[in-house]
Amino acid sequence: MLYYVAMQINIPETLDAERVETIKAAERSRAIEIQETGKWPHLWRVVGQYANVSIFDVESNDELHQLLSSLPLFPYMSIQVTPLSRHPAAI
Amino acid sequence: MLYYVAMQINIPETLDAERVETIKAAERSRAIEIQETGKWPHLWRVVGQYANVSIFDVESNDELHQLLSSLPLFPYMSIQVTPLSRHPAAI
Amino acid sequence: MLYYVAMQINIPETLDAERVETIKAAERSRAIEIQETGKWPHLWRVVGQYANVSIFDVESNDELHQLLSSLPLFPYMSIQVTPLSRHPAAI
Amino acid sequence: MLYYVAMQINIPETLDAERVETIKAAERSRAIEIQETGKWPHLWRVVGQYANVSIFDVESNDELHQLLSSLPLFPYMSIQVTPLSRHPAAI
Amino acid sequence: MLYYVAMQINIPETLDAERVETIKAAERSRAIEIQETGKWPHLWRVVGQYANVSIFDVESNDELHQLLSSLPLFPYMSIQVTPLSRHPAAI
Amino acid sequence: MLYYVAMQINIPETLDAERVETIKAAERSRAIEIQETGKWPHLWRVVGQYANVSIFDVESNDELHQLLSSLPLFPYMSIQVTPLSRHPAAI
Amino acid sequence: MLYYVAMQINIPETLDAERVETIKAAERSRAIEIQETGKWPHLWRVVGQYANVSIFDVESNDELHQLLSSLPLFPYMSIQVTPLSRHPAAI
Amino acid sequence: MLYYVAMQINIPETLDAERVETIKAAERSRAIEIQETGKWPHLWRVVGQYANVSIFDVESNDELHQLLSSLPLFPYMSIQVTPLSRHPAAI
Amino acid sequence: MLYYVAMQINIPETLDAERVETIKAAERSRAIEIQETGKWPHLWRVVGQYANVSIFDVESNDELHQLLSSLPLFPYMSIQVTPLSRHPAAI
């Protein structure tokens, strides 16, 4: 079951620089880990923004929320989720 | 080169019903035709809306505009285009 | 699997009055039919608006889109779908 | 009398981490306490957001405001309240 | 129980002029009728707009929706309803 | 001369807690003082928000700005002012 | 007493062309008439739009609404009114 | 003197198809005519939209409004004008 | 050449109180200085807001930017500039 997910990252300036680096490294590891399960088949950078456009393929709404909230950058992201269904003209 | 494209269809009520059906059939044919070239790798329906979420893979901005404006429903669509680039954590 | 669905109805003034009544009656029948399956557990009117707030309980995104697009008023509705998951503090 | 209530939580980064945990624990307790009175019949998490979608069932506007403002996270929430009434097609 | 209600009137140009006059006269009568019950204590015109700002005093959400939807201009109005409660500093 | 005034209060988290209490007490006193002059005939709390909906009755735009800017919370409020006039159907 | 008034004109395409010309001529006459009273001291065109930016100098909110609603294009305008007061640094 | 101008074209469906073609041809001629004067140095199509992004180089605000309002599609365009000045880091 | 300029002031709470007073005094002096040149013919306070509505009369876009960016509060203002031209019905 597919979902379009748009993530915008907003790290507050007041956050400690070292902690930011630690979180970003953890984010990267976790993102790769989820992708390797096949549940995050597409991940693209939005040109000119600290944001991404993603497609998730999961069993349920609950599973999607568990995956998204497991991301180390989750507290600093604004996330929009759009459920997708099969398009009648898709080949 | 990838682009995220969101298309919202708004067919005016005043349009003749038969003409609408003709345009929709032509749209379907043209959508399949473009997908078969490999330039429109993903096409999904947004749940609850007469709208789609798409990924296009083209050589240039010009090519993308030519493809989109060749769609029979183009005059009745509101389209947002977001250029994508490779994400550093994508596998 | 639950979804919050907000439907706003906008019937164009140019639509024939009799056809409007036919569509509304069909909408009412179809709404009752879906509710009786248990897949549309909550349906409320928004005070002061020709709009509703609904909760759907379905197996998948595809099933939700099929139900929503089967509504006779679907072409005249603006629909927003929000996927829900279990809240950790819900009893 | 039913109300649709959407709560978005925004805890400022500058808040002390320990105090945040204390507030969250108190929030959880108070949320359960209100639910047990039957006045907060539905509480769902919005997928991908630190936000919830709720239905409240109270005697009056005043009672709803008292309940909402009694939540420990109230100062850090953006809340939208929509009054609901019976839908003519609800079964 | 008080509610702040903002009504914006948008009568489509395609509506027959005579019918518009009939509806406006009926709206005026119904508005006076409701005010005389004490349930619509305040009704003001927004300067420069075909819109009003109102306060309603009713027993329930259902009663408010019945009153608003009984207005002859209801199909041509965009209405926003905000529930009010007692302010701690109000005298 | 009447004005609809919507005030939304946003006190920054970085403000000293004691100073906040002092300002709120002063705000309360000043709000009561203005109401007693008859120039602030209505003051209601918006349900679920740290915000109010008010009606002011003053001699001029200048007088309204002097009253609003005399409020101790003025620097922390987002205020919208809408001039009102007599509604032709008001009784 | 001064007000900033922004008027955006939207004449529906379905309106008879001759009637449009009649209304525009009447608008022009009425606009000049009001300006000659001194109550509409400034009237400017917004570059690239069928819109104007105006300053009105009137005795009351009621008078402003009477002037604005007397404009022949009033039914086809979206108008925003902002009350102004003396600026402490104005010379 | 430079201005950034964004033009969005919205031709109503109710407009006669032949008249639309006449207007579009006239628009094209007039656009070329203005470009040849050097006052419209840049004109680009926005990908996926019936819209353009333009730079105008004119003597004054008045001249810009005269040029824009001389376009045959002017009544059907939504235009945003942004005045530009020299950037300190431009070479 | 006239421009409508709307300035909204947002001074961050974290700024030192004394420095704020110094900047405000400098702002006042600079505002008077510019007004005395005749290039800032109108300056009004927006009722209920720390904001102003202004008309500037300058030779060019560059001159307007130089004037606005010379204001001591410039770094703390959100400014919208709208170019104006002569209105055909202005007397």
Added chain:
Amino acid sequence: MLYYVAMQINIPETLDAERVETIKAAERSRAIEIQETGKWPHLWRVVGQYANVSIFDVESNDELHQLLSSLPLFPYMSIQVTPLSRHPAAI
């Protein structure tokens, strides 16, 4: 291949003043460096704002993102990218 790029700069007040100056100087150098390659043919200041309007001419979406994210002010900018194509009436 051309893109319209709008950059809005928002430097947080909490950032050290000296570091801000260092970043701005680096930004200026990098901006000049990119312009000299011919890939950033136009760079204008938006009048009254700490913002710019730019045209980039690059080989691909990836190249554009690399250029934009190489700007020292990138973490403090809100950037909107609009892909452009040739306009049929451009000379």
